[in-house]
Amino acid sequence: MTCVRLFRVQIAAGAALGAAAFGAPATAADMAVKSPALNAVYNWTGFYVGGHVGYGDGRLGADTNPLPLQAVFFPHSITGGIGGFQVGYNHQFANRFVLGVEADATFVGPVDLPRRTLGPFNSSIDYVGTVRGRAGYALNGWMPYVTGGFAWGRTQVRVNDAAGSVISEPGQYQTGWTVGAGAxxxxxxxxxxxxxxxxxxxxxxxxxxxDFGMPGVTIDPRLHLLKFGLNYQLGDSPWSATPTQPRLPESDNWSVHAQTTLIGQDYPAIRSAYSGTDSIPAGGQAQQTWTTTAFVGVRLWEGGELYFNPETAQGFGLNGTLGLAGFPNGEAQKAGAEYPRIRPQRYYIKQTFGFGGEQEDVPDGPNQIAGKRDIDRLTLIVGRFAVGDFFDGNSYAKDPRADFMNWAMWASAAYDFPADLPGYTRGAVAELNRKDWAVRAGVFQVPDAPNSDVLTFKTGGAVVEFEGRYSVFDQPGKLRVGVFGNRGFTGNYSQALAIAATDPSLDINAVMAGIRKDNLKYGFYLNAEQQIATDVGLFGRLSWNDGQNEILSFTDVDRSLSGGVSIKGSRWGRPDDTIGIGGAINGLSASHRDYLAAGGLGLLIGDGALNYRNEGIFESYYAYSVNKHFTVTADYQFITNPAYNADRGPVHIFSGRLHGEF
Structure with a gap:
């Protein structure tokens, strides 16, 4: 699962990674570009980089059993929602004709699991790339064009066993051609x-x-792709030390930013008396994850804003994000992918009602349009987002792309916040803000079963959080107190144990699946941060849930305590560097422990047996600022009693992280 949050970034050349679908003509017309731009003579000559999203369909050939891929608002198809990146060069001639060349890569959506039809095999396409010529005609501020050239792609045939599990994934590259048009x-x-x-x-x-006792399958791809994109014009000499002057006046009614994060992790062999279905492998392992996100915002009207965040994600957490309750990589999703997959992770409308009085500046940033706002205000948000975007925030431990990576460090681990597999939900949030305090509440969709990618309103989740702001010896601090409750389709640990005890031949996981119904999980969290000196801060979290019914969304924790210190590098001449040192202790309720000891499986853990001890985590990192756009981080985590099991571990996890903000 990816835990994500808003990042303070600055757009520059090479940004627009995975950028969004607000490039349609109507959107461009609605933006308040200053009137002199409309009369300017626009020239298309120069290099550019950008990103696109959209929708695709087509066919892979007869009798290929293509996988249905997610498309959110549109029907599933062989590509589902699409997104990717492009780079190119245009030259405009004196007669207004424009010739150019463009290369792009387009990735497809994740599998729409509820609509997957089980067969002996399934085919799919992982991505396509093109190198194309472009020919257009400049009509001042817009340019119609035709395009065509060389194309290639990678397809797969997934061979399934009788239970539907993938037993082989032979892939192949296929080349061809492409033609299209646009404006x-x-x-x-x-x-x-x-x-x-x-x-x-x-x-x-x-x-x-x-080799699988089946005849060959012929893959014959024919694809139709509709793309909406944004391009950042770099000028004719982007390598020049002199910055290129903007071609048009800047608009203050929209904002575009991007991030990219690559994390590599490995650990050596661990002590292991035994292992189970979801145990972290005893022999050690190395894995990597890579995400790229665009943050696009548009001001709709006074106080009204629309945000859209498409994101590509590739890679896997250690052991497929299994084996540790306090998982060490906050970028690791529960549904990893060998090749990048595109999802529209956020799309929401935000409406702010100011009450007048004192105002504060709002700097330009991801999912934040520059301007001013009343300090006393009411804010409403409706759409898709991560619960952590608006709740359980902390200045020192909240962002696995920039600070602590372990799930139990950047979140209140016992808060089973509603989320699909990548960590997002749909719902509504209301926040009342005053100068010294704020209160916010949210209602959300929950998964239709534990670890499900399908969100439903049949049941739901809710949280209320109070935030107090104060100073101690002129040093600022914050305290957040949250209470939460989720109703979901889950089983009860004690009931499953009681039924399994009547018949030793019963599998306790099958028993649990058979007794699931609409059950409640509730709890609270405390979240504090305190600056103790300039560039030095402390943080801590305490969280608890009732521990009676299965976890739905986050991770296998019923009680958690975490804390640490964050130090900026100003004292050694590196003001943009950060050192972080912290730790966490995770625990389970008595019935939850007994369920795992009887062979039960949780969301992430299950060794088949359990010699219970609290799971202990120590994490330290040094984030080195390369320049204003890139940071390199070295991270070390020491985890005792992994998955609460004293018969296994400890685990030493070494991580490297490259993070870019634009």
Whole structure:
């Protein structure tokens, strides 16, 4: 699961990674670009980089059993929602004709699991790339164009066993051609938006399945892609030391930012008396994750803002994000992927009602449009987001892309916040803010079963949080107190144990699945942060849930205590560097322990047996600022009693992180 939050970033050349679908002509027209720009003579010559999202469909050939891929608001298809990156160069001639070349990579959506039809095999396409020529005609602020060229892609045939598990994933590369048309529009500054259609025809190839007792399957891809994109114009000489002047006046009605984070983790062999279905492997392992996110915001009206965050994610957590309750990588999703997959992680409307009086500046940032706002205000948010975007915040431990990586460090681990597999939900949030305090509440969709990617309103989750702001010896601090409750389709630990005790032949996991019904889980968290000197701060969290019914969304923790210190590098001449040192202790309720000891499986853990001890975590990191855009982090985590099991571990986890903000 990915825990994500808002990042303070600054757009620059090379940003627009995975950028969003607000490049349609109507959107461009609605933006308040200053009137002199409309009369300017726009020139399209120069290099550019950007990103796109959209929707695709097509076919992979007869009898290929294609996987249905998610498309959110649109029907599932062989590509589902799409997104990716592009880079190119245009040259505009004196007669207004524009010739250019563009290369792009387009990734597909994740599998729509509820609509997957089980067969002996399933085919899919992982991504497509193109190198194309472009020919257009400049009509001042917009340019229609045609495009075409070379295309390639990677397809897979997933061979399934009788239970539907994938037993082999033979892949192959296929080449072909593409043709399309589109229109690009100048927005503001160096930003342009485009709407483009591409037809992609890849060569026919047959994949032999003789080793599995089946005839070969012929993959013959024909794809239709509709893309909405944003491009950042770099100018004719982007390598020049002199910054390129903006081509149009900047608009203060929209904001674009991006981030990319690559994390590598490994650990050596551990002591292991035994292991089970969800145990972290005893022999050691190395894995990596990579995410790229665009943060696009548009001011709709006074106080009204719309935000959209498409994100690509690739890679796996250690052991497929299994084996530790306090999992060491906050970027690791429960549904990892060998190749990047695109999801629209956030899309929400935010409405702020100011009450007048004193105001504060709002700097430009991700999911934040520059301007002023009343300190006394009411804010309403409706859409898709992560619960952690608005609740359980902390200045020193909240962002696994920039500070602590362990799940029990950047979140109140016993708060089973509603989320799908990547860590997001849909719902509504209301916040009343005053100068010295705030109160916020939210209602959310919950998964339709533990560890499910399907969100439902049949049941739901809610949280209320109070935040107090204060000073101790002129040093600022905050205290957040939250209470939460979720109703979900879960089983009760004590009931499952009682039924299994009547018949030793029963599998306790099958018993648990059979007794699931609408059950309540409730609890609270305390979250404190305190600056003790300039650039030095302490933080701590305490969280608890009732521990009677299964965890739905987050991780296998019923009680958690965490804390630590964060130190900026100003004292040694590195003001943008950060050192973090902290620790956490996680625990389980008595019935939860007994369930695992009887062979039960949780969301992330299950050794088949259990010699219970609290899970202990120590984490330290040094984040080294390379420049204003990139930070490199070395991180070490020491975990005792992994998955609460004294018969296994300890685990030494070494991590490296590269994080870029634009």
């Amino acid at each position: 690009e529009f100048a927005l503001s500054g160096n930003w342009t938006a485009k709407l483009e259609y591409d037809y992609i025809d890849l060569s026919r190839r047959t994949r032999g399945l003789n």
